[in-house]
Amino acid sequence: MDLTVFTVLDRGVNGVKQGGTEAHLNSEDQFAPHLRGVANIDYLTSYVFRLAFSDVFTQAVNSEVKSAAFVSDTAGNLFLNATTRRYQDFQSSTNPRAVVNILHAPGFELTGIDRQLGNLPFHGTLDASAEGLSRSEQNFSTAPLLGRFDLNPAASLPLLFKGWSLRPELSLRDTVYTQQLVPSSSIAPDIGTAISNTLNRKSLEGSIELRPPALDRIFDHEFLGRKWKHVVEPRIIYDYVTGVENFPHILRFDDRDILSDTNEVEYALVNRFYAKRTSSDSDECGTQGMPALLVGAAPPPTHIPWERTGRIAEQPCPKQPTTREVVTWELIQKYFLDPTFGGSLVPGRRNVFTSTVDLTGIAFLTEPRHLSPLISKLRVSTGPRNDLEWDLDYDFQFGRVNTSTVLFNHHIGLFTLGAGNAFLHVPGAISSTGQAPKDIKFNQYRAVLGYGSLNKRGFSGAFDLGLDSRLDRVQYGSAQLAYNWDCCGVNVEYRRFSLAQVRKENQFRFTFALANIGAFGNLRRGERLF
Numbered sequence: 039m040d041l042t043v044f045t046v047l048d049r050g051v052n053g054v055k056q057g058g059t060e061a062h063l064n065s066e067d068q069f070a071p072h073l074r075g076v077a078n079i080d081y082l083t084s085y086v087f088r089l090a091f092s093d094v095f096t097q098a099v100n101s102e103v104k105s106a107a108f109v110s111d112t113a114g115n116l117f118l119n120a121t122t123r124r125y126q127d128f129q130s131s132t133n134p135r136a137v138v139n140i141l142h143a144p145g146f147e148l149t150g151i152d153r154q155l156g157n158l159p160f161h162g163t164l165d166a167s168a169e170g171l172s173r174s175e176q177n178f179s180t181a182p183l184l185g186r187f188d189l190n191p192a193a194s195l196p197l198l199f200k201g202w203s204l205r206p207e208l209s210l211r212d213t214v215y216t217q218q219l220v221p222s223s224s225i226a227p228d229i230g231t232a233i234s235n236t237l238n239r240k241s242l243e244g245s246i247e248l249r250p251p252a253l254d255r256i257f258d259h260e261f262l263g264r265k266w267k268h269v270v271e272p273r274i275i276y277d278y279v280t281g282v283e284n285f286p287h288i289l290r291f292d293d294r295d296i297l298s299d300t301n302e303v304e305y306a307l308v309n310r311f312y313a314k315r316t317s318s319d320s321d322e323c324g325t326q327g328m329p330a331l332l333v334g335a336a337p338p339p340t341h342i343p344w345e346r347t348g349r350i351a352e353q354p355c356p357k358q359p360t361t362r363e364v365v366t367w368e369l370i371q372k373y374f375l376d377p378t379f380g381g382s383l384v385p386g387r388r389n390v391f392t393s394t395v396d397l398t399g400i401a402f403l404t405e406p407r408h409l410s411p412l413i414s415k416l417r418v419s420t421g422p423r424n425d426l427e428w429d430l431d432y433d434f435q436f437g438r439v440n441t442s443t444v445l446f447n448h449h450i451g452l453f454t455l456g457a458g459n460a461f462l463h464v465p466g467a468i469s470s471t472g473q474a475p476k477d478i479k480f481n482q483y484r485a486v487l488g489y490g491s492l493n494k495r496g497f498s499g500a501f502d503l504g505l506d507s508r509l510d511r512v513q514y515g516s517a518q519l520a521y522n523w524d525c526c527g528v529n530v531e532y533r534r535f536s537l538a539q540v541r542k543e544n545q546f547r548f549t550f551a552l553a554n555i556g557a558f559g560n561l562r563r564g565e566r567l568f
Contacts, residue, residue, distance in 0.1 A: 039065040046091050054132075056540070058087025072113035079105045085128030085137075089540045093565065095504060095514040098537060101128045119147040131540055138175040140291055143183055145169030152194070165190040171291050180232040180289060185216040188294055201251030206244070213239045213294065218287040232289060239288060241281040241297060248274045264313040271308040277393065285382040298391045299380025304372045311365035313420075364420055370413040372397060377406035386468035386475060398431050400440045404465045404475070411440055423449035438463060452491055454500075458484040481507045490568055495522050498568040511536055520568035526552045529561050529568060
């Protein structure tokens, strides 16, 4: 069990108090061979406190607070979980009431793995849950605790024929809510009043997944000292959902509540390039440098697209030539035969449905449409010391890029170079007061340059920064210097924060460490690069 509590008593700036408390609890135990318990609890009194006093950039700008605890029994083919979760999203640093609270009271979840049904050719799976839920935000709240009961059995028939794979699947879903939403207007159907009236959502889903044989070619001639193989893997998935006639009246808590009617086709193409050296690969050996792109020092509490949360491990030198997947490029798109999703889509609003939430992180459905954005996922890795990723969403309907996330890391001996860019273009939505939609744009850059490693004797140094091009401002920057002897080491750091109107400050920190004894200073171990 690991418990951290951070409290500041602050008299405030310009009459606004910035003090507060933040606590983190991580705990895990194995009660029996198949019984495991985990608790990951976060507590935060106000977002302005985190923004003003967090020493980690990625945590300071994170407005979400997530807590979860569960006990899981994984014996046999069924997984039984007793779980509770709490989610908060602080939507303003100046208005303490502008926060979304979603509570999953102790509930039960039952999941069965996909398995063959006896001697029949059919496979089956099961997903069921019984939970108590609550949601509150500014000017809206549900009952302190309402019930949701969800049952979703599914059956499929996997078929294989000369490399072709065909998998038809049929599933039924029945969800019961003890409360429902009465929308306040057609402009804002997701805002209204929760009333105690039972709602029963029933749906039928049928899908067919077709995977043709993979096409491959091995090239005869070597390139860059390697033999190459190209593999193309296509797939097509048809999905049809019907029966969700009460979508506007369903309260939103998680992904179980965004199921809608749909009639769609998903098609994807995956290209893979494999490379194999004809002799032992010397590039696979060698000492790694400092961590990959880690802007803000300590690993962030949640995943940020352009960041890595761990160090690249030392890789053993291979005795024999190895085969590596050097390039992976996946293209995905959906065609919606029903552009209104059974009437669930509301023009002028950012609509989020089950069929789109796993496709891209942008709520692109603001009007009826047939084509989704084209999703491109590219990764290039020629060895354990370099990595390039580029995720792109291109919207043909508007002729623009909705998202583009680039991450690059490269290690050359003890030198490390990292760079990243995250661009978002979120379509605007009509506000609850009827104001015209206004698109939201976000464009930030990250960079890190360093020399040295954690256990290197002598000098090590690193520099990183975060730039917001829309605000034309360096939001975060730091420089760390370290020098290690056989017996001890010293680390010094300079940091600069510039976060909205809440925080503009410079920090100077240091740590002096004695081997096998301890350390003195205010630069914590988890925030040191060396």
